[in-house]
Amino acid sequence: MKLTTKGRYGLAAMVYLARHATEGPISLRQMSETGIQLDYLEQLLAALRRGGLVNAIRGAQGGYQLSRAPAEITVGEILGATEGPVRFCDCATDAAACSQRDHCDMQPMWHYLSDQMNDLLDGITLEKVIADGQRGGNTP
Amino acid sequence: MKLTTKGRYGLAAMVYLARHATEGPISLRQMSETGIQLDYLEQLLAALRRGGLVNAIRGAQGGYQLSRAPAEITVGEILGATEGPVRFCDCATDAAACSQRDHCDMQPMWHYLSDQMNDLLDGITLEKVIADGQRGGNTP
DNA sequence: AAGATTGTTGACATATTCTCTCGGCTATGA
């Protein structure tokens, strides 16, 4: 029950893009100053682009930009794009995937938990992450 | 962002124990009728015992029983015992673990998310899982 | 037009973690 680096670095990259939003396209090379390997950033940004969260500009002086305002991008979207759909088990969204073993008294609960989880993640915007990060606390 | 089989099977085992609570100690052999391998159940139940969620009775006619009523055992405790503490990243509970890379504007958010998550999981009792499972829906 | 810059893609290597499996041990009841 821990995120992978893909999710964490992906979110870190989005925070970086938001903070440098006024500087035009940000290249992977520049983003790598965060400490994330350049070659790995390639994969992360490709996933974020496929998720429609960033726009890519190719060629010299190119780079990446957020496709929407930070207030319109949620943590749930970012994690979804980088880690795949957030769910506790396959039963939650696909009852057919429910193996004999799980005996699925639990299916309704998995479904409920996944819903609550997604509501939670979709309730946090990139803008809020940054605001709370700067203040060092969380707004209620 | 998916549970491992340890968490899912562990919960399934707890549901099984709750359903057979009146039959005295339940052996691993009997539990294996759920389809979970006997040798794997050993590990799962050992973890649940260390977490204080089940009592073991050794020797012939021995087996396992819930240590408390199903209404007093939460999904959060079960997943905590089998999967380890539920947290999104180490930053959430241990600020020192926060690497340079994460740049931790995100630390307050991880902390907030972990708290919400744990509240959610601790709000669901084993009793409720079973009740909803039988009814085929979730009580609100 | 040429060359430098930057994103795009797919394949691969290594490390880590998961998912069991096994063997030997200890405790208890018949």
Place this chain on the structure above:
DNA sequence: TCATAGCCGAGAGAATATGTCAACAATCTT
């Protein structure tokens, strides 16, 4: 005393995560 059960640690094989790399395509600058 023996059969039944739990207890423990080690380890095998598979799957997944975490990068690395190389060749390619698009765009800008000169």
